[in-house]
Amino acid sequence: MARICTIFLLLPGVAAFAPSTAKGTALAERVDALVAQLATDEFRAAEDALIAVGPAALPHLPDWRRARDPQTARSLRTIEAVLQKRAAAADVTGSTVRLPGEPVTLRQAIGAIREQTGNRLVLDPSAGPIDQDQPLTGIAGEAPFWRTVDAMCKAAGLAPQFQTAPDGALRLRRAEEDHRRSAVAYVGPFRVDVPAAKLRQEVGVLSTTVRLAWEPRLHVVTVAAPADHWHVAATSAEGAEPSEFPLLGGGQREATVADGATAVEFSLPFDVPRGFDADHVSLRGEFRVVLPTAEASFVFDRVAAGPPVSRKQGDVRVTLTKALSLDGDIIVTMLVHYDNAQGALESFRGWIGQYVAELRPREPGGEAIQPDLAERVAHGPNGVALRFTFNDVKEPTRYALHYRCPTAIVAAPVEFTIRPIPVP
DSSP, rough: OOOOEEEOOOOOOOOOOOOOOOOSSHHHHHHHHHHHHSTTTTHHHHHHHHHHHOOGGGGGGGGGGGSHHHHHHHHHHHHHHHHHHHEEEEHHOOOOEEEOOOOHHHHOOOOOHHHHHHHHHHHEEGGGGOOOOEOOOOHHHHHHEEHHHHHHHHHTTTEEEOOOOOOOOOOEEEEEEEEOOOEEETTTTTEEEEEEEEETTTHHHEEEEEEEEOOOOOOEEEEEEGGGEEEEEEETEEEOOOEEEBBTTEEEEEEETTTTTOOEEEEEEEEEOTTTEEEEEEEEEEEEEEEEEEEEEEEESSSSSSSOOOEEOOOEEEEEEEEEETEEEEEEEEEEESOOTTTTOTTTTGGGGOOOOOEEESSSSSSBOOOOOEEEEEEOSEEEEEEEESSOOOOOOGGEHHHEEEEEEEEEEEEEEEOOOOOO
């Protein structure tokens, strides 16, 4: 396990990469066969077929810069650009779950959700035992991830828990007897609800707690709530036309997301007339969510002293700037630079530290070597410098350096309306 250390300096930022060429799977073999056709008169059909495979083909595509055939290089470059855009878009598109016909057990439903979406759900028995083999009804068929989870929880008497967890999984436990299921809005991979609301008539304030949750597969960095995008609308007891009221305070609220979190909560007060008695209250708002997307592998064949090697994929450029071999230790430094990091690389944000380089044998067989020390040694608005130290490496020329990281950082708007909000 690498020991993570962070040292902060100021950095302008630059970069390099090359995708992996994993073999031995049916998908890899299919991609290899189609890539071979790029050098023939059937290259356009091969391009279309590779694009049709989707982002799953990316780890198996060879580096277009190393292609000896000019047409193959052009095709690979085009395919890579198209699939990277699709991968980034897919990350902010909600997952869909298809459960088999009923009866389906809780165990089967959780397994299907993980297999189909990559989202981990963990049962938490702290509030009482949970029967994983209980048959559930009313949840079969195809539906978005969050609708499936909520329907499953309702059928099983469970409630999602949104506390931060080291493994980043969403925990489910038995719902309390007085558990109230709040009104919910579903927006792609996001779920918005209002777990608490209170009308303070004497001061004319409607206080709300608004929660934004996301699919556990996502790594959200920050969430902001711009004040001018938030309003509540209410119909009075006398049946007057709905009136819309703004968020108190103006400005923008922002939450930095802890590692392993699957949700954040905002306390948002709204300015309403004193003495107002609302029968039906609706909430309209927008979150701005910043998250890294579309991970890809970067492979450097040369792990030795030499000039920097720089490549670009998507919006990221990764540069292997230095590689030293000292008394059996290998020390490598690389720069990771994004065209627009959306503020995600500010010094106090640690998400980039979860992406660690490793040494892998060039030839099949053998085990990968993890770094003994991983350091962030410099940072700037759009880039970071990373240093990895591998101790006591035997025959260093047998290894290539592999690094995996997101190829884009996006700012996704999450617009929603929830109605009605129960106001005690």
